[in-house]
Amino acid sequence: MPGVCYSVLEMEGLLLYQSHMPTKTTCLSSQVSDDEQKQKKENIRSLTMSGHVGFESLPDQLVNRSIQQGFCFNILCVGETGIGKSTLIDTLFNTNFEDHGSSHFYPHVRLKAQTYELHESNVRLKLTIVNTVGFGDQINKEESYQPIVDYIDAQFEAYLQEELKIKRSLFNYHDSRIHVCLYFISPTGHSLKTLDLLTMKSLDSKVNIIPVIAKADAISKAELQKFKIKLMSELVSNGVQIYQFPTDDETIAKINASMNGHLPFAVVGSMDEVKVGNKMVKARQYPWGVVQVENENHCDFVKLREMLICTNMEDLREQTHTRHYELYRRCKLEEMGFTDVSPENKPLSLQETYEAKRHEFYGERQRKEEEMKQMFVQRVKEKEAILKEAERELQAKFEHLKRVHQEERMKLEEKRRLLEEEIIAFSKKKATSEIYQNQSFMASGGNLKKDKDRKKEPGYRFELLCFDVRACETNGGRKDAEEGREGPCTMGRP
């Protein structure tokens, strides 16, 4: 019955539960009939009971469970370096968290998160403080607020991931989503800085922003009033949605409404104690006086603590979960392509869409795989063709070279043959000339010495040379054969 929950919520406005005691007779007839009429539409009857049942302990059961589970609260402090963020948090929670002053020379804005566990009576609070480090220190501040936005989104994303898991454990999950952002405005007394405006504008739809004026002891009271008015009007005119304390519950409506008028809170933080009167109070000591932190005349610190912790912590958490987180979730899922209504205007479940997308994705992947395979095959073919071409060319060259070589060889053979013929012809000639010479010598009575001299004539030498070369060859060959050497003959020819 989808209409049921609305009727329950609407009932609160209509019914005046003046009588808390259960009655035996239907004495609340007038009021009951009013809402009975309302409820008859949704088929719910409000019954009056004839005795004590005992479920008024239900809120206690709920509270007990919450105590067992513990609470979780995450604060983000955005402000320039040295503006007093850590000191204020220390003062708010009355402890000394680890505190090191940070340098002014960071090139980018970073966020530093630290988690602490606080106990008060039986309440356990897991407090996470996230500080911006290096905010406003850079010369070029364009990238200042993006890391903050990214951080907040990352926490939402982590929660969304956990929620969308199949096997999840949400109640066990350490909720790191930022519940409140304290924005520290420096007490110039004039107006908001551009950086402040831009940062707040980019954060207002993602987190509950509470602007505070830091180091408020630097402004006088009169200036402070003007400053506050100026700030609020600037915020309103620029459309920045800061957190408004809720005024729908009667018990806290009045105080919340009046506090809304004191925004932004001018705060002073200090953990140092100074003796005032006969008490030690937290204060800042100046030569001209003592600024007491918890004195409402001096600054709005008590108001801030009251609002942040004592009255509205639960509301801050609820707003983060039901408004900011749901907005993020909706945007993210729509971005991923999920809708609640399919193109034919039939309600489509997330699951179906997811399956459709998955199917599509797989199909897409198959297709891409095919494409790549095709491309690969094609490339291989091309490469093969090129290689084949190259091979053919090489082959042709080889053939050509072979032919050329063959031709040269033939030419050389030819030349050799001719040369040999010449040699033979020459030797023949020589032989005939020798004979002729012998004949002529015999006729003139020569001696053997001339023969010897003649032996030294170049003609003989030629023959000798030839003989030498051949002898060398055969010697070389023989030598190789004798020595059994393999491989190329390294003997140089003389």
Add this chain to the structure above:
Amino acid sequence: MDPMRRSPSPCSSRPSSPRTPPCEMLGYVGIEAMLDQLKIKAMKMGFEFNIMVVGQSGLGKSTMVYTLFKSKMWKSTIPGLGMPTPQTLKLQSVTHVIEEKGVKLKLTVTDTPGFGDQINNDKCWDPILGYIKEQYERYLQEEILITRQRHIPDTRVHCCVYFVPPTGHCLRPLDIEFLQRLCRTVNVVLVIARADSLTIEERETFRRRIQHNLRTHCIDVYPQKCFDEDINDRILNSKIRDRIPFAVVGADQEHLVNGRCVLGRKTKWGIIEVENLAHCEFPLLRDLLIRSHLQDLKDITHNVHYENYRVCRLNESHLLPRGPGWVNLTQAPAGPPATPRPSKVRHQVQDDSKDDEEY
């Protein structure tokens, strides 16, 4: 890692969160005001509780509901003699808003007329299981919408009260079959109905026998042993477990006893006072259901049974064959879960790790 999913107590394992050094506060801060804020919020929102009563006709289910919540849920409880007994089990749900001391409770009672009344009671638990699963399905569909409601209406059955007829012997086959199936899906509270027909000794014997039967068949009724968080819970719940099933008597008429006006049954041999612990164990049942364990029942339904259902459902949808007609997840599978092992609730499904998708 603890396979049971429940709200962690201080003693149980903490989730993997950043290093949390305990810090001492030097003075009062006001953190405990959170509890008041929670209370205010709870009172504003109101509470929801869905209870189902199962048992054969004539065991006094409607009277018991009346006795529990001191209000008449249905107009008439005795079917007219001319009406034929229903052939199939039809569940009837009635919703009322009751208020006590500023606390609003939206109570939904589901009755199951005709359960176990036919000659052939085979599969008479199917409509009941189907109904329970349907509520889970409804919640799941609401939860996975893109634009969700601020507060999802919770129609899931938080508690199922099963009435055992006072035979005095042991659990019947029908009871055993039903309980085995139901204990895996919903919190079941077992009661012996019409206990005024048993003497105290007979009640004890019956109770021991039933407890023995439950152990033999591995039926885990509420409060389940595996969900005890710390020693206090265990002690408290052991006491309760010792008295399960409660022998109860319901009554819707008041009588004068010793000058007091009490709810009771008047017989010729005396008046049985419903709220007298010496006469019957109705106060124990009432305290369990309403005064001490209501939130716990809701928690276990939300954190364990619903999550189990969700895991099954999301896994099933991945196993659907991819064909032309596969994108049709609106029909939830009717019938008992696929793996009827009784300890399914406590064991993790091992093959889920590969199904965790990352977006």
